[in-house]
Amino acid sequence: MKTVIRNGRIVTAVDDYNADILIEDGKVAMIAKAIDAEADKVIDAKGRLVIPGGIDPHTHMDLPFGGTSSSDNFETGTIAAAHGGTTTIIDFAVQYKGQELNEALDVWFAKAEGRTSIDYGFHLICTDLPDSRLPQMKSMIDQGVSSFKLFMAYPGVFLVDDATIYKAMQVAGANGGLICMHAENGVVIDAIVKQALAEGKTAPKYHALTRPTKAEAEGVHRAIALAEIAGTSVYIVHLSNSDSLEEVTRARDNGTPAYAETCPQYLFLDYSVYEQPGFEGAKWVMTPPIREKWHQEKLWRGLKFNDLQVVSTDHCPFCFKEQKELGLNDFSKIPNGGPGVEHRMSLVYNGGVAQGRISVNRFVEITSTAAAKIFGLFPRKGTIAVGSDADIVIFDPDEEMTISAKTHHMNVDYSCYEGMKVRGVTKTVLSRGDVVIEEGKYVAKPGRGQFLKRGLAFSPR
Numbered sequence: 001m002k003t004v005i006r007n008g009r010i011v012t013a014v015d016d017y018n019a020d021i022l023i024e025d026g027k028v029a030m031i032a033k034a035i036d037a038e039a040d041k042v043i044d045a046k047g048r049l050v051i052p053g054g055i056d057p058h059t060h061m062d063l064p065f066g067g068t069s070s071s072d073n074f075e076t077g078t079i080a081a082a083h084g085g086t087t088t089i090i091d092f093a094v095q096y097k098g099q100e101l102n103e104a105l106d107v108w109f110a111k112a113e114g115r116t117s118i119d120y121g122f123h124l125i126c127t128d129l130p131d132s133r134l135p136q137m138k139s140m141i142d143q144g145v146s147s148f149k150l151f152m153a154y155p156g157v158f159l160v161d162d163a164t165i166y167k168a169m170q171v172a173g174a175n176g177g178l179i180c181m182h183a184e185n186g187v188v189i190d191a192i193v194k195q196a197l198a199e200g201k202t203a204p205k206y207h208a209l210t211r212p213t214k215a216e217a218e219g220v221h222r223a224i225a226l227a228e229i230a231g232t233s234v235y236i237v238h239l240s241n242s243d244s245l246e247e248v249t250r251a252r253d254n255g256t257p258a259y260a261e262t263c264p265q266y267l268f269l270d271y272s273v274y275e276q277p278g279f280e281g282a283k284w285v286m287t288p289p290i291r292e293k294w295h296q297e298k299l300w301r302g303l304k305f306n307d308l309q310v311v312s313t314d315h316c317p318f319c320f321k322e323q324k325e326l327g328l329n330d331f332s333k334i335p336n337g338g339p340g341v342e343h344r345m346s347l348v349y350n351g352g353v354a355q356g357r358i359s360v361n362r363f364v365e366i367t368s369t370a371a372a373k374i375f376g377l378f379p380r381k382g383t384i385a386v387g388s389d390a391d392i393v394i395f396d397p398d399e400e401m402t403i404s405a406k407t408h409h410m411n412v413d414y415s416c417y418e419g420m421k422v423r424g425v426t427k428t429v430l431s432r433g434d435v436v437i438e439e440g441k442y443v444a445k446p447g448r449g450q451f452l453k454r455g456l457a458f459s460p461r
């Protein structure tokens with residue numbers, strides 16, 4: 001099968017030029033000023049950007065959490081991701097207490113098998129890592145699961161102690177793996193939550209008011225210190241605020257290989273979402289919570305100057321009806337997480353490029369290339385180059401759309417960005433050369449996505 005994309009403006013993390021692309025057998029076969037080869041399919045990209053497919057390295061499809069399960073499974077969630085120009089997700093498998101790492105991974109393989117429309121990889125959340133189980137991390141890395149998430153939050157559920165974090169960092173580092181850290185001081189947060197509930201503070205806004213930025217920044221500081229002691233790198237997930245960013249910036253300025261992602265919710269939303277009437281604020285109950293508005297420009301600055309490397313979504317949707325409502329009388333029982341996988345590319349393009357905060361190359365880098373490099377997918381993914389997978393998005397930089405639950409494809413009954421107008425729309429999406437989205441319509445079949453056996457974590461500065 002041969003496909004030619006003509007007349008587009010190819011933008012990667014480093015390039016920006018007009019050329020045609022020939023795709024053969026799912027790979028980029030040739031890039032040239034003009035390609036007149038015979039093709040089975042010709043796509044005209046005139047007036048549009050031709051960019052590497054987005055990589056979202058932080059999703060939770062079908063995740064049992066907070067007494068329920070995230071409402072997108074691997075079928076609905078990857079279709080939604082594709083609509084928004086994301087062609088790869090890295091989802092989080094979970095090892096529960098008592099499980100061997102392989103057992104945990106098998107459960108997530110079964111969840112994804114036959115359902116995905118785009119390619120996918122896994123990180124592994126580890127919750128039970130006695131010394132005897134640490135060597136299993138190497139076997140995970142050998143199987144292409146080269147990153148692990150550890151939690152400093154959620155005592156009794158996900159939290160692991162500092163000694164475990166330190167030892168896991170040593171093993172990961174020695175074997176080319178990477179620790180992704182949920183950095184929040186969960187022990188202190190739990191004490192604050194208990195105090196709030198004892199005072200009768202049960203509304204959704206108390207989720208935010210019981211998770212101070214300093215509790216996150218302390219976790220970030222500790223995670224980086226532990227990585228320094230272990231002599232390895234660390235990747236901070238869902239960084240939400242300026243205090244935490246300062247910890248990462250200071251470490252990087254000192255030469256520590258610390259990396260971090262933020263998410264659209266922290267770039268575009270602010271604390272006022274929790275002050276909406278009634279139970280409405282539950283829609284934004286996620287961890288870390290959404291912060292005061294002034295943090296947003298600090299995060300953009302971090303993205304611009306590479307103190308933050310990646311924008312992921314932490315997509316973890318729960319319906320407002322029945323799921324978020326589990327916490328109607330107690331904010332601590334509201335399942336933590338929100339939807340986002342579909343709108344990341346448009347939101348970041350609009351807030352970043354259209355509003356003049358970052359270049360179009362940096363847009364590609366933070367939505368695709370950097371994640372490919374950090375998580376062992378580059379150069380197969382994350383760029384458009386001869387030999388790379390033809391994961392390509394044809395993106396209209398001028399078209400506008402209004403985000404709404406009425407039109408989105410995520411399996412959730414609300415949008416965090418309802419009514420927000422954005423410039424920059426994904427039109428056509430190719431995954432390994434197959435057209436998955438054509439002019440906004442899903443044209444593929446679930447099950448075509450492949451598991452990505454990732455390489456070792458490679459850490460770009």
Ligand code: URP
Pocket residue numbers: 060182238285286287288314316336337338
């Ligand atoms: O609220 C969130 N972020 N839910 C998903 C789990 C996690 O900590 O990433």
Ligand code: ZN
Pocket residue numbers: 182237238287
């Ligand atoms: Zn987390």
Ligand code: ZN
Pocket residue numbers: 058059060314315316
């Ligand atoms: Zn998450």
